[in-house]
Amino acid sequence: xxxxxxxxxxxxxxxxxxxxxxxxxxxxxxxxxxxxxxxxxxxxxxxxxxxxxxxxxxxxxxxxxxxxxxxxxxxxxxxxxxxxxxxxxxxxxxxxxxxxxxxxxxxxxxxxxxxxxxxxxxxxxxxxxxxxxxxxxxxxxxxxxxxxxxxxxxxxxxxxxxxxxxxxxxxxxxxxxxxxxxxxxxxxxxxxxxxxxxxxxxxxxxxxxxxxxxxxxxxxxxxxxxxxxxxxxxxxxxxxxxx
Numbered sequence: 001x002x003x004x005x006x007x008x009x010x011x012x013x014x015x016x017x018x019x020x021x022x023x024x025x026x027x028x029x030x031x032x033x034x035x036x037x038x039x040x041x042x043x044x045x046x047x048x049x050x051x052x053x054x055x056x057x058x059x060x061x062x063x064x065x066x067x068x069x070x071x072x073x074x075x076x077x078x079x080x081x082x083x084x085x086x087x088x089x090x091x092x093x094x095x096x097x098x099x100x101x102x103x104x105x106x107x108x109x110x111x112x113x114x115x116x117x118x119x120x121x122x123x124x125x126x127x128x129x130x131x132x133x134x135x136x137x138x139x140x141x142x143x144x145x146x147x148x149x150x151x152x153x154x155x156x157x158x159x160x161x162x163x164x165x166x167x168x169x170x171x172x173x174x175x176x177x178x179x180x181x182x183x184x185x186x187x188x189x190x191x192x193x194x195x196x197x198x199x200x201x202x203x204x205x206x207x208x209x210x211x212x213x214x215x216x217x218x219x220x221x222x223x224x225x226x227x228x229x230x231x232x233x234x235x236x237x238x239x240x241x242x243x
Contacts, residue, residue, distance in 0.1 A: 069177065170239040172200065179224055179232070182210055184239050187218040197242035198222060200233060207231040209242070 170186035182200065186192050192215045200208045208229045210222035224233070 072177075168241040170198070172233065172235055172237040172239060173219065174235060175233045179208075179229060181213070181221055181223050182233060182237075182239075184212075184220045184222055185218070186220050186239070187216050189217055192220045198239040199242055200224075201238045201240055202231070202234070205231065207233055207237065210239070 170184040170190075172182045173185050174183040176182065184192075184198070192212060194212055194215060196212045198210050198212075199206050200210060208231070209225045211225070212220045212222045214221040222239070
Protein backbone atom coordinates (compact mmCIF):
# COMPACT_ATOMS: atom_id res chain seq x y z
CA UNK A 1 0.00 0.00 0.00
CA UNK A 2 1.34 3.36 -1.05
CA UNK A 3 1.84 5.75 1.86
CA UNK A 4 -0.10 9.06 1.74
CA UNK A 5 1.69 11.90 0.21
CA UNK A 6 2.91 14.81 2.31
CA UNK A 7 0.45 17.13 0.55
CA UNK A 8 -2.46 14.91 1.56
CA UNK A 9 -1.27 14.80 5.11
CA UNK A 10 -0.90 18.57 5.13
CA UNK A 11 -4.43 19.05 3.80
CA UNK A 12 -5.81 16.54 6.31
CA UNK A 13 -4.05 18.36 9.14
CA UNK A 14 -5.35 21.72 7.93
CA UNK A 15 -8.91 20.34 7.81
CA UNK A 16 -8.57 18.95 11.32
CA UNK A 17 -7.18 22.22 12.62
CA UNK A 18 -10.00 24.21 10.92
CA UNK A 19 -12.62 21.82 12.30
CA UNK A 20 -11.17 22.07 15.79
CA UNK A 21 -11.02 25.87 15.52
CA UNK A 22 -14.63 26.02 14.34
CA UNK A 23 -15.71 23.76 17.22
CA UNK A 24 -13.85 25.89 19.72
CA UNK A 25 -15.32 29.08 18.24
CA UNK A 26 -18.85 27.63 18.29
CA UNK A 27 -18.37 26.45 21.87
CA UNK A 28 -17.15 29.88 22.96
CA UNK A 29 -20.02 31.61 21.13
CA UNK A 30 -22.52 29.27 22.77
CA UNK A 31 -20.99 29.97 26.17
CA UNK A 32 -21.08 33.73 25.56
CA UNK A 33 -24.72 33.42 24.45
CA UNK A 34 -25.55 31.48 27.60
CA UNK A 35 -23.78 34.04 29.74
CA UNK A 36 -25.64 36.86 27.98
CA UNK A 37 -28.96 35.05 28.48
CA UNK A 38 -28.20 34.59 32.18
CA UNK A 39 -27.26 38.28 32.51
CA UNK A 40 -30.48 39.32 30.77
CA UNK A 41 -32.49 37.03 33.05
CA UNK A 42 -30.81 38.58 36.10
CA UNK A 43 -31.48 42.10 34.80
CA UNK A 44 -35.11 41.15 34.11
CA UNK A 45 -35.47 39.87 37.66
CA UNK A 46 -33.99 43.11 39.04
CA UNK A 47 -36.28 45.20 36.84
CA UNK A 48 -39.29 43.11 37.90
CA UNK A 49 -38.45 43.65 41.56
CA UNK A 50 -37.98 47.37 40.93
CA UNK A 51 -41.34 47.51 39.09
CA UNK A 52 -43.06 45.72 41.97
CA UNK A 53 -41.51 48.16 44.44
CA UNK A 54 -42.57 51.11 42.27
CA UNK A 55 -46.14 49.79 42.09
CA UNK A 56 -46.23 49.35 45.86
CA UNK A 57 -44.92 52.93 46.27
CA UNK A 58 -47.55 54.21 43.83
CA UNK A 59 -50.29 52.38 45.77
CA UNK A 60 -48.99 53.83 49.05
CA UNK A 61 -48.88 57.33 47.54
CA UNK A 62 -52.41 56.90 46.16
CA UNK A 63 -53.59 55.88 49.63
CA UNK A 64 -51.86 58.91 51.13
CA UNK A 65 -53.51 61.16 48.53
CA UNK A 66 -56.92 59.68 49.38
CA UNK A 67 -56.27 60.21 53.11
CA UNK A 68 -55.13 63.77 52.49
CA UNK A 69 -58.19 64.44 50.32
CA UNK A 70 -60.42 63.10 53.10
CA UNK A 71 -58.62 65.20 55.70
CA UNK A 72 -58.86 68.24 53.43
CA UNK A 73 -62.60 67.68 53.01
CA UNK A 74 -63.06 67.39 56.76
CA UNK A 75 -60.99 70.53 57.32
CA UNK A 76 -63.06 72.41 54.74
CA UNK A 77 -66.24 71.22 56.42
CA UNK A 78 -64.99 72.42 59.81
CA UNK A 79 -63.90 75.72 58.29
CA UNK A 80 -67.27 76.12 56.58
CA UNK A 81 -69.05 75.38 59.86
CA UNK A 82 -66.89 77.93 61.68
CA UNK A 83 -67.43 80.58 59.00
CA UNK A 84 -71.16 79.85 59.01
CA UNK A 85 -71.26 80.31 62.78
CA UNK A 86 -69.35 83.59 62.38
CA UNK A 87 -71.91 84.75 59.80
CA UNK A 88 -74.75 83.82 62.16
CA UNK A 89 -73.07 85.59 65.09
CA UNK A 90 -72.46 88.68 62.96
CA UNK A 91 -76.09 88.67 61.82
CA UNK A 92 -77.29 88.26 65.42
CA UNK A 93 -75.00 91.10 66.52
CA UNK A 94 -76.37 93.38 63.79
CA UNK A 95 -79.91 92.47 64.77
CA UNK A 96 -79.15 93.10 68.45
CA UNK A 97 -77.61 96.48 67.63
CA UNK A 98 -80.65 97.34 65.53
CA UNK A 99 -82.96 96.42 68.39
CA UNK A 100 -80.86 98.41 70.86
CA UNK A 101 -80.86 101.41 68.55
CA UNK A 102 -84.62 101.23 68.07
CA UNK A 103 -85.15 100.82 71.82
CA UNK A 104 -82.92 103.82 72.50
CA UNK A 105 -84.90 105.89 69.99
CA UNK A 106 -88.16 104.84 71.63
CA UNK A 107 -86.72 105.61 75.06
CA UNK A 108 -85.78 109.12 73.92
CA UNK A 109 -89.23 109.63 72.40
CA UNK A 110 -90.86 108.38 75.59
CA UNK A 111 -88.68 110.60 77.77
CA UNK A 112 -89.60 113.63 75.65
CA UNK A 113 -93.28 112.77 75.87
CA UNK A 114 -92.99 112.22 79.62
CA UNK A 115 -91.43 115.65 79.97
CA UNK A 116 -94.20 117.15 77.85
CA UNK A 117 -96.72 115.27 79.98
CA UNK A 118 -95.32 116.77 83.18
CA UNK A 119 -95.44 120.23 81.66
CA UNK A 120 -99.03 119.61 80.56
CA UNK A 121 -99.97 118.37 84.02
CA UNK A 122 -98.50 121.52 85.53
CA UNK A 123 -100.44 123.65 83.05
CA UNK A 124 -103.64 121.68 83.77
CA UNK A 125 -103.19 122.14 87.49
CA UNK A 126 -102.72 125.89 87.03
CA UNK A 127 -105.50 126.35 84.42
CA UNK A 128 -109.17 126.89 85.34
CA UNK A 129 -111.44 123.83 84.82
CA UNK A 130 -113.31 125.49 81.95
CA UNK A 131 -110.09 125.61 79.86
CA UNK A 132 -109.38 121.84 79.98
CA UNK A 133 -109.77 119.75 76.79
CA UNK A 134 -110.62 116.14 77.83
CA UNK A 135 -110.19 114.79 74.30
CA UNK A 136 -106.64 116.13 74.08
CA UNK A 137 -105.75 114.66 77.47
CA UNK A 138 -107.22 111.24 76.52
CA UNK A 139 -105.30 111.16 73.23
CA UNK A 140 -102.07 112.08 74.98
CA UNK A 141 -102.55 109.31 77.58
CA UNK A 142 -103.30 106.79 74.81
CA UNK A 143 -100.08 107.66 72.94
CA UNK A 144 -98.13 107.42 76.19
CA UNK A 145 -99.57 103.93 76.81
CA UNK A 146 -98.74 102.71 73.30
CA UNK A 147 -95.15 103.96 73.50
CA UNK A 148 -94.75 102.37 76.90
CA UNK A 149 -95.86 98.99 75.51
CA UNK A 150 -93.48 99.30 72.54
CA UNK A 151 -90.61 100.09 74.87
CA UNK A 152 -91.45 97.15 77.14
CA UNK A 153 -91.57 94.75 74.13
CA UNK A 154 -89.01 95.89 71.51
CA UNK A 155 -89.85 94.68 68.03
CA UNK A 156 -87.79 91.78 66.76
CA UNK A 157 -85.32 92.39 63.98
CA UNK A 158 -86.79 91.72 60.54
CA UNK A 159 -85.96 88.34 59.05
CA UNK A 160 -84.58 88.32 55.53
CA UNK A 161 -86.64 86.32 53.11
CA UNK A 162 -87.05 85.75 49.40
CA UNK A 163 -89.60 88.18 48.06
CA UNK A 164 -89.81 87.31 44.39
CA UNK A 165 -90.16 84.26 42.24
CA UNK A 166 -86.98 85.17 40.42
CA UNK A 167 -84.99 85.10 43.66
CA UNK A 168 -86.19 81.55 44.39
CA UNK A 169 -83.85 80.10 41.76
CA UNK A 170 -80.08 80.21 41.38
CA UNK A 171 -77.34 78.55 39.37
CA UNK A 172 -74.45 76.28 40.33
CA UNK A 173 -71.25 78.17 39.45
CA UNK A 174 -68.80 75.59 40.84
CA UNK A 175 -68.77 72.02 42.18
CA UNK A 176 -66.48 71.02 45.04
CA UNK A 177 -64.23 67.92 45.26
CA UNK A 178 -66.12 64.62 45.34
CA UNK A 179 -69.34 66.65 44.89
CA UNK A 180 -69.30 67.43 48.62
CA UNK A 181 -70.51 71.01 48.11
CA UNK A 182 -71.56 73.49 45.42
CA UNK A 183 -71.21 77.25 45.03
CA UNK A 184 -74.39 79.15 44.11
CA UNK A 185 -74.70 82.64 42.57
CA UNK A 186 -77.03 83.48 45.43
CA UNK A 187 -75.75 85.55 48.35
CA UNK A 188 -76.79 87.82 51.17
CA UNK A 189 -77.87 90.58 48.79
CA UNK A 190 -80.39 88.12 47.30
CA UNK A 191 -81.76 87.11 50.72
CA UNK A 192 -79.60 84.03 51.35
CA UNK A 193 -79.66 82.59 54.86
CA UNK A 194 -77.74 79.74 56.49
CA UNK A 195 -79.51 76.36 56.45
CA UNK A 196 -81.77 77.26 53.52
CA UNK A 197 -82.37 74.15 51.38
CA UNK A 198 -82.22 73.97 47.59
CA UNK A 199 -82.95 71.24 45.07
CA UNK A 200 -80.28 70.89 42.37
CA UNK A 201 -82.00 70.16 39.07
CA UNK A 202 -81.13 69.67 35.41
CA UNK A 203 -84.26 70.12 33.37
CA UNK A 204 -86.99 68.17 35.20
CA UNK A 205 -84.53 65.78 36.88
CA UNK A 206 -83.64 66.38 40.55
CA UNK A 207 -79.98 65.51 41.18
CA UNK A 208 -79.42 66.39 44.84
CA UNK A 209 -80.56 68.35 47.85
CA UNK A 210 -78.21 70.93 49.41
CA UNK A 211 -78.32 73.32 52.37
CA UNK A 212 -76.50 76.63 52.64
CA UNK A 213 -73.63 76.58 55.12
CA UNK A 214 -71.80 79.80 54.26
CA UNK A 215 -73.30 83.08 53.01
CA UNK A 216 -71.26 85.71 51.19
CA UNK A 217 -72.48 88.99 49.66
CA UNK A 218 -72.79 87.65 46.11
CA UNK A 219 -72.66 83.85 46.49
CA UNK A 220 -73.19 81.00 48.95
CA UNK A 221 -71.61 77.64 49.69
CA UNK A 222 -74.12 74.79 50.02
CA UNK A 223 -73.28 71.34 51.38
CA UNK A 224 -74.61 68.37 49.40
CA UNK A 225 -76.66 65.84 51.37
CA UNK A 226 -74.93 62.56 50.37
CA UNK A 227 -78.04 60.38 50.62
CA UNK A 228 -79.88 62.69 48.19
CA UNK A 229 -77.23 62.57 45.43
CA UNK A 230 -78.58 60.80 42.34
CA UNK A 231 -76.39 62.11 39.54
CA UNK A 232 -73.24 64.00 38.62
CA UNK A 233 -73.46 67.71 39.41
CA UNK A 234 -72.19 70.23 36.87
CA UNK A 235 -71.69 73.95 36.59
CA UNK A 236 -74.87 75.52 35.22
CA UNK A 237 -77.31 73.21 37.03
CA UNK A 238 -80.36 74.97 38.49
CA UNK A 239 -80.86 75.42 42.25
CA UNK A 240 -84.49 75.82 43.32
CA UNK A 241 -85.39 76.90 46.84
CA UNK A 242 -87.06 74.03 48.66
CA UNK A 243 -90.52 75.05 49.96
